Amino acid sequence: MQQVVGALVGLMVGATLLLGCDGSGSNYPPEPIIDVNGNRWLCLLDADNTPFAVNASTGYSAPAEEVYPDSDEEARWVERCRNADTIRPDGDSWPATTSSDAREVSATTLTRAYEENNVAAQRDYGDQRYVITGVVNDAGVDLSGDTIVRLQGHRESRGIPWVIECVMRDGDGAAAATLRAGDTASLEGVVHGQWIGYNVRVRDCELR
Secondary structure: EEOOOOHHHHHHHOOEEOOOOOOOOOOOOOOOOEOOOOOEEEEEEEEOOOOOEEOOOOOOOEEEOOOOOHHHHHHHHHHHHHOOOOOOOOOOOOOOOOOOOOOOEHHHHHHHHHOOOOHHHHHHHHHOEEEEEEEEEEEEEEOOEEEEEEEEEEEEEOOOEEEEEEEEOOOOOHHHOOOOOOOOEEEEEEEEEEEEOEEEEEEEEEEO
16 A cells, blocks of 8 residues: 555554454444555554554554555455544454454355355355355466465256355465365455356455
8 A cells, every 4th residue: 555654653552453343333443454565554543533544564654544555455445444433342452363253154055055045145144254164176366466265165956066266365375375176274254245157256365
């Protein structure tokens, strides 16, 4: 992300670091993100609940309104940060390492849900974070440069295989190099929904 000249991390004193929006309607700051240059960004609220973004890799900070994204994923993150205005009721901060509270589902259960009723599946799974476990079909890089890990789903009645396409988050793509076809893997990410054909797209993925 393009950086605007801002204060150093010292401005973080008294700021509250918060978890991402939980879907309740409150505008909690989003989770930290790794940008296209490998820098880790945090979204914070200052004492007046004004959102600002901090580049944890360099120490620079700037009001969220003055941070401009370099990718679609970053654009979504910046928009959520700009709209953040609410402290979580439990007051939890975002620790350096967290245990995920994402729910679990198998790759075959997820693809079968989308085949049976796309609308109901999107209601139940869409835009929610899940740990998805399945057999690795393959891993590679698509035309846009994203690292993709594909997990085998179920086969529909005519024998056509469904696939889970996990788009690895920036900074986690290297983990995909350790995977081989036939391995069992668990990937955590946000379910985007049915993609082209018999694919279910999951974004912001990391290997668990």
